[in-house]
Amino acid sequence: MKLSKNKSLKKLNTFMVDAYSNQYIEVDSVKDLKEIFDKKVFNEDFLILGGGSNILFVNDFKGIVIHPNLLGKGIVEENKKTVTIKIGAGENWEKFVEWSVHQNYLGLQNLANIPGDCGATPVQNIGAYGVEVKNFITSVEYFNTKTGEIKEITNKECKFRYRNSIFKHDLKNNALITAITFKLEKWEKDKAIPEKYLQYKGITDYLEKNYSKPYTIKKVYDSICNIRDEKLPKVGKYGSCGSTFTNPLISEVEYKRLLEKYPELPNYTTENEGVVKIPTAYILDKLGWKNKRVGKCGTWIKHPLIVTNYENATGEEIYNLIQIIQKDFFDNTGIRLNTEINIIF
Ligand SMILES: Cc1cc2nc3c(=O)[nH]c(=O)nc-3n(C[C@H](O)[C@H](O)[C@H](O)COP(=O)(O)OP(=O)(O)OC[C@H]3O[C@@H](n4cnc5c(N)ncnc54)[C@H](O)[C@@H]3O)c2cc1C
Numbered sequence: 001m002k003l004s005k006n007k008s009l010k011k012l013n014t015f016m017v018d019a020y021s022n023q024y025i026e027v028d029s030v031k032d033l034k035e036i037f038d039k040k041v042f043n044e045d046f047l048i049l050g051g052g053s054n055i056l057f058v059n060d061f062k063g064i065v066i067h068p069n070l071l072g073k074g075i076v077e078e079n080k081k082t083v084t085i086k087i088g089a090g091e092n093w094e095k096f097v098e099w100s101v102h103q104n105y106l107g108l109q110n111l112a113n114i115p116g117d118c119g120a121t122p123v124q125n126i127g128a129y130g131v132e133v134k135n136f137i138t139s140v141e142y143f144n145t146k147t148g149e150i151k152e153i154t155n156k157e158c159k160f161r162y163r164n165s166i167f168k169h170d171l172k173n174n175a176l177i178t179a180i181t182f183k184l185e186k187w188e189k190d191k192a193i194p195e196k197y198l199q200y201k202g203i204t205d206y207l208e209k210n211y212s213k214p215y216t217i218k219k220v221y222d223s224i225c226n227i228r229d230e231k232l233p234k235v236g237k238y239g240s241c242g243s244t245f246t247n248p249l250i251s252e253v254e255y256k257r258l259l260e261k262y263p264e265l266p267n268y269t270t271e272n273e274g275v276v277k278i279p280t281a282y283i284l285d286k287l288g289w290k291n292k293r294v295g296k297c298g299t300w301i302k303h304p305l306i307v308t309n310y311e312n313a314t315g316e317e318i319y320n321l322i323q324i325i326q327k328d329f330f331d332n333t334g335i336r337l338n339t340e341i342n343i344i345f
Contacts (some may be wrong), residue, residue: 001035002026007065013052014115016239017315021047021065028069030150030178033143041066042145047344048176050089051116054124054241055342056322058315068119070178073099084138086181089119093126101221105184107136109221110197113228114242115235119177123167124340125160129224130199134160136182140167142175150178162270162277163246163340193220202227233300239309240300241341244322245284247277248335258333262286280329280337281305287328294321319343 007024010016025041027033036042045063049055070088073096077084083105087096093116097108110131120126121133122140134155141152159166167175187193192214198204206223207215233240247268250258255267255276262283267276284290284304291301296313298321300306307322322339329337 001028001032009049009052009057009061009065012049012067013055013057014235014239014241015052015056015309015315015318016312017057017309017318018312019057019060019315021061021063023064024067025064026067026069028071030070030143033176033178034148036066037143037145037148046145046173050120051092053115053235054120054340055344056241056315056318058319058343058345061344066176068117068176068178070119072179076181080186082183082185084181084183086141086179087118088179089117089177091118092116093118093121097221100184101217104187104189104217106187106193106217107131107184108133108182109193109217110224112221112224118180122158122160122165122177122180124163125165127163129197129203131197132160132162134158134165136184137180138183139181140177141179141181142171142177144174145176146174151175162249187217189218190214190216193217231302233306233308238300239297239313239318240306243305243340244307245280245305245325245329246338246340247280248337249275249277250335252276254335258335261332283329283333284325287332289325289328294324297321299325 004024007021009021010018025036041064047061047063047065049065049067069090071090073085073087073091075083076086094113096118097112100108110129111126111133114126114128122137126133137155139152139154140158141150144151193216197220203223206227207219211219249270252274258265265278265282267278270277281304289299289304292299295317296311297309297318300308307318309318326337
């Protein structure tokens, strides 16, 4: 366990905001968690910080930042068709995905190159290129910060939804995720990946241009890494948290109303009947929010959804820009734009 006071968080958040926390504790084991529980640390104002790639510090954090550095990965069950892996919350997600692809385990390849730690992936049910992490999680283990006990809940109990889970609601601040169990399918190295992983035109276009068939796990993984490298701000060079906003879920009636103003607005079906998801980026693009600068921050050169810290902007400046974009979106659509990132005041 490592403890420090008046800790700079600048290198610990991908927005690269120069914020401080009064105290910072890095825990390496469940034993450490029990120790800080006994010292009543969880009775104070605390914040769990993974890789800091989905968090905006508007101000300094006056409480205690707890970083779960719980490492380790192991196969807990295996048969001819599937493999079940338990991984510590502090393990790096990108490395885990890369490892799974190397083993020819099917599933996580579409979630390549998403920064951060494994422990945060269930929190917002990370997703990319038509895939959500919930499809592969069998259970999540957490330390209950109110009782000091370890608990494990099933996929169903996690109440996963689009960029949402129980960890953002009922268990917010009550659960420090310690480990996650994933079930992946074993696949053949040279066998074509199932069609359901090729839903995004961007991927199929890239594959057609750069690879011959069959499109294997590795080819899809490499394509996604390359597309993301080309499209997204490079972590460490430009401050961002990827998509700042979620895509609104609206009724079909509301969607029809929006079509009058945006006749070509796409929509995606959802699990709920009569509810569709619309792409925020499409509307923000129409409103001129791609590659727009406002002071030291702005939106990304290639993507209007990504608020970017270009020149040492403060958390407050970034937050002000987020509010300006939300207002513009609302004024033009009548729909409230929610943030995907976690804003810490
Ligand atoms: C360039 C870029 C691209 C991105 N692309 C995507 C994308 O395609 N899809 C996507 O879904 N996201 C994307 N993100 C967002 C982000 O990478 C993910 O949400 C990631 O899972 C966050 O992990 P983290 O460890 O950095 O979490 P943090 O930012 O540290 O924390 C995020 C939230 O989870 C909580 N938390 C973290 N760890 C734990 C834990 N162990 N127990 C309980 N709560 C915890 C925190 O308190 C906070 O509320 C992107 C970010 C960047 C910078």
